Amino acid sequence: MPEVKMTVNGKPASGQIEGRTLLVEFLRETLGLTGTHVGCDTSQCGACVVHVDGKAVKSCTMFAAEAEGAEIKTIEGMAEPDGTLHPIQQAFQDHHGLQCGFCTPGMVMSAAALLAENPTPTEAEVRDYLEGNLCRCTGYHNIVKAILAASGQDVSRIAAE
C-alpha cells in the first residue's frame, strides 16, 4: 500500500492508504481524528467539511492520495492549544448554534471558510454559503445567527434566543 504524507492541524501526518481511501477515512481511522463526520454518501450533507490548503472541502469526496503534501485543518485544530474556543466555536455556543452536534464540525469549518472569504456577510450570503451543510436540529436559525455574530455584526435585533 502506498504511503501518504500531509500536514494535519499543523503537525506532520502520514500513513498507509489504498487508492480508494477517502480523506475522511484517513482522518478518522488512521489518525483517529473522529471530529470530522460522515452523514451521507452523495456529497450533500457537509458533516465532513475540512480545510485543504485553506479551502473548504468535503473530505468524503476527496481521496487521501490527493491530499499528498497538503495542509489540512479539521475541527480538532480550531481551538487554541489551551482550549480557548475559536471565535466561531464560541459564537456557536453563545447563540445555541448546535443541538446534537453531528453537523457542527462541518458547519464550523464552512463558516470559517466563509468568513475568510467574506468577513461581514449578509444573512442571505450566510444562508447561501451553507448550501452544502445540512442540519436537522436547529432549523438553521441559530447557526446563521452565530455566524453573523462571529463576524462581529450585531445580532441583537434577530428574533428570540
Add this chain to the structure above:
Amino acid sequence: MPKDGGIGASTKRREDIRFLTGNGNYTDDINLRGQAYVHFLRSDVAHGRLNKVDTSAAEAMPGVLRIFTGKDFEGVGGLPCGWQVTDRFGEVMQEPGHPVLAQGKVRHVGDPIAAVVAETYAQARDAAEAIELDIEELPAVVDMKKALEEGAPLVHDELKNNLCYDWGFVEENKGAVDEAFAKAAHVTTLELINNRLVANPMEPRVAVGDFNRSTGDSTLYTTSQNPHVIRLLMGAFVLGIPEHKLRVVAPDVGGGFGSKIFHYAEEAFCTFAAKALNRPVKWTCSRSEAFMTDAHGRDHVTKIELALDAENNFTAIRTDTYANMGAYLSTFAPSVPTWLHGTLMAGNYRTPLIYVNVKAVFTNTVPVDAYRGAGRPEATYQLERVIDKAARELGVDPIGLRRQNFITQFPYATPVAVEYDTGDYHATMDKLEEIADFSGFEARRKASAAKGKLRGLGINCYIEACGIAPSNLVGQLGARAGLYESATVRVNATGGLVVMTGSHSHGQGHETSFAQVVAEMIGIDANMVEIVHGDTANTPMGMGTYGSRSIAVGGSAMVRATEKIINKAKKIAAHLMEASEADIELKDGKFSVAGTDKSVAWGDVTLAAYVPHNYPLADIEPGLEETAFYDPSNFTYPSGAYACEVEVDPDTGKVTIERFAAADDFGNIINPMIVSGQVHGGIGQGIGQALLESCVYDENGQLQTGSYMDYAMPRADDVPFYQVDHSCQTPCTHNPLGVKGCGEAGAIGSPPAVVNAVIDALQRSGRNITHIDMPLSPSRVWQAM
C-alpha cells in the same frame, strides 16, 4: 431575573464544548480491539420469494469470517412490536413476525437477506456481491387502498389480508356523530395526504456488538434514544439475554426525531454475531442504506369532515384515515395512527362529537413508525386545514372561526378520551397576532405584488399530548411497556451531584437543563451537578426520550429523587445543628434553623453523610443517594398558534417562506434558549414536510427517493429567521415542575400554517384552489395553477 444555571435561565450548554471541538463520542467513533465489520445484503425487490441464498462462493472470499442468513436466526426471536391495538370489533390487530434476517420472503426494498462479517468493511461488501440469490419476484402492494382490495397480493402469507387493524374511536359515538352530520347547517370536507417522510437525523445509525467470553456479558453500543428499551426488547424478546448480562450504551447520538426509538435488526445482529464469532462486530449505516432501513414517518391518506351549526359552532368531526404500516410492525407503529392521533382530533376546539376511523395497512415498503410529533402532526394538519377551508366556504375570518370555537374552560374533557389540564388558546392567538404583525400584512402583500409575487398568510393552532404517559392508562390501550421515567441522584461526599437519568439526550441539551433543575432545588451552582445518561450499566431503568417527555416525566423523576435527597439531608442537618427537622430550611445551598442564625453548609451535610462520625445512625443510613421512578398521572398539553407568510412565484410555482411566527404555551420553562432552539428545529422540519420532503415509491415498490439527490432536505436558504415566543405560560397542573414539553411543537404546528398560507396566496390571486397535497413543490403548485 433567574440566576444563571437555575430554572428559567438561558444557560449556555455545557455539552457544546465537546461537540464544537470534535471531541464528541458518537457510536461510529467507537472502535473495539479485534473488531470485525458487517455488511448486509439487502433485497433490491419489494416483494419476492427467497428460493435460494447460496453463500458458498462468498464464504471463500478474502477476509470473510462468516456469512449469516435467515436460517441462522430460525431459533431466535423476531423483532417485537411494543403496542397491540384492538380494532373496532374487539379483535386484536394482525401481527406478523419480523425476522432479523429475511426468512422465506423479502417484503421491502432493503429487507436484509444475509449478513457478511469480514475483517474489513470493503471485504464484507465485496463478498456480499458473490452471494448467489434466486428471488422469485412477486407483485408488490404499495398503494394502501389497493392493498385492501379483494385478491391483492399478501405481504404476509400467513395473514388473512393486508389489514393490520380497522380502528374506530370512539366507536360508541359513531351513531351520534353521523346524526350530527345529518343535522349540520354546513359540512366541509377535505381529502388529503400526510406525506411519507424520512426522519434523517444527520448521524446515520451505527451498532457495535461486543461479547466477553470470560463473563458471558454482551454489550451493544448503538445510536438509540432509549438504551433501556433496546436492552429489554432485544434481551427478552429477540436474543434471550437477561438484563444483567446485557449492557446497552447509547453514547452521543446525533439526532433521532423518533427514528432511533425503535429496535432494529442490525442491533440484534451485531450483538448476536459478536457472541457467535467472539469478536466485536460493527455496522455503520450509509445514508443510502438509511433511506431503506430507518423507519419512515407519517404516510396517512385521510378524508376529514367538519360539521357546523348555523352559528358556525363546530358540532362534529368525522375522519377516515388509511395509515401505512409498511412491511412489518416497527416497535411502536400501531400506536401512532390510533392513540397518538385519534385522541388529538379535538384540537383546541369545543367539538362535542368526534369519530375517527383508521385502517392500518401492510404494504411492501419500509416500516412506518413515530417521527417527530407522531400522530399529532397528522391530527393537527387535517383539523387545521379543514377549519381553514370551512372559513373560506363560509366567508368568515379563519382566526375568528377558531376563536369562536376555542375551549376556554379547564380542565376540559374532550370527546376523544383525554382531559386537558390547562391552556389559554386566546392568549397564544393574541400573542401571535402581535409578533406576526398581521396589521402589516397588507403592505407586505402589495410589495410582493409589485415584484410579481403572490403573498399569502396562513395561521393555525395546535395542541399536542406530551409527557407520555400514565402507565396504567397506556396499558389499557395496548402498550406492552410502562412509560414512567427514572432518576438516581448520587451526592458525593464533597457535595457534588451526579444525576443518572433514564432519559436520553441526543440534541435536547439535558446535560445543561436537567442540571439547572437540581441546582435550583438545592441552591447550588449548576456546575456541581453532572448528568449521566445513555448507559444501562449506570442509569436506572428508564424509557428514554421521545414524545416531548423528558423534562415532564424524566425531569419529574429527577425532582422526586432530589426531594428525597433534600429530605434526608435535612435530617442530617437537623442532627448537626441539634434542631428539629421540621425547622430546617434549605436555601442557597445552606441549611438553617428557622428563626435562628444557625446554619450548616450543603457540603458539611454531604460530608457527614459519608463520614458519619456525628450522625443519627440509629435513624438513618449513611450515604446520600436516592432513586425515584415517576409515572405521570396525565399527559401534558402544550398548545400554540402559528403564522406563516409565503410568496408564490406564479411563473414557476416556487414557494418561499417570508415570515414565520410561533406563539407557544409550554407551561413553565427551564432554559428559554434551549426551548427556542427546539421550536426552531421543529419549524424547520415542518417547513420541510410542507414544501420539500417526500418519500416516494413507484408502483413496484422501488424507492424513488433513496438519497439526498431526490429527497429534498431543508437547507439554510429554504427558511427565514423565525419569530418564536413562549411567554404565554399556563403551568401543567400535575407534574412538580409545571412543565409541558417542547420538542415536537414546531413540527406539529408548522405544516398547516405553510399550506394555509399558500392556499391563501392563490385564493387572493383569484385562483379557486382549495387544496394541494404536501410537499408543495414548485411543480405541484404550478400544476395546481
Add this chain to the structure above:
Amino acid sequence: MYAFDIERPATIADAISALGTEEAQALGGGQTLIPTLKQRLAAPAKLVCLSAIKEMQGICTADDGALCIGGGTTHAEVAAGAGVYPALASLAAHIGDPAVRNRGTIGGSLANNDPSACYPAAVLGSGATVITSNRSIAADDYFQGMFTTALEDGEIITEVRFPVPEKASYQKFEQPASRFALVGVFVAKYADGVRVAVTGASEEGVFRWTEAEAALSGNFAPEALEGLTLSGDGMISDLHGSGAYRAHLVGVMARRAVAAAS
C-alpha cells in the same frame, strides 16, 4: 468502492500515458465520480487524478479575446477569475456548494456531461471550443446526449475557450433536493447572433433552442420570446417535474436570462 490504484501525474503527457492502460479512468475534481464509485457503479482498475497538473489550471485571455480556462480549473477559480465573462463567472459561482466548487473542475463537468449540469449550457450557449489532449472540438459537436460526449478513451479536456459575448446570462431553476438544474438556460448575445442553450430539461442532454435564438437575434428582449413554446415531449419527466413543467420553465428561464443579460 471497489479497489483501484491511484496515480497523480504532474503533466498532461504523463496523464495520457497513465490513462493508456486497461480500465484506467481520469479523475477530475471527483465531485460526481467519487459518489458514483461509492455506489459501486464504476469499477476502474486505476484512477488518474488530474488535480496535480498545473498546466491544466488557470484562466487567461487569448489574442482573439477568447477566455481560456484550463480543464483542471475549479468552479471557485472560474467564479473568481472569469470577470471578463460575468455570466460564466456567475454560473460557476452557483454550481453545487462552496466545498464542491473548491474541488469540481470545468473539465470534469464537461467530460461527465450530466444532463442537469450547468457548464454544458455555458459551453454550448457560448459556442465555445473544447480543447483536449489531442484536438479541438466545437461545442456543437462535443455534446452527444446524456453522459455522452465526443471524447474518446484516454482523451482529457485540457482547456475550454469561450468567445466573450456582448451580453449573457444563465438562469437556473434548481431541483429542490439535488440543487442541480431542473432547468437552466444560458443566453449569449454575440455580434453575429444570439445563442440559447438549455440544460436539465431534455432527455437528450443539453440542447440549443434555435427558435428562441432566431427570435432573439432579431430583437434581444424578453418580449421576443412571447408565444414561443417548447413541447414537453422528449423532456425529462420525474418526481421533481413533468416534461411539460420543464418545457414551461425553459420559457420562463429564457425570458429571465434575456432580461438579466449583462
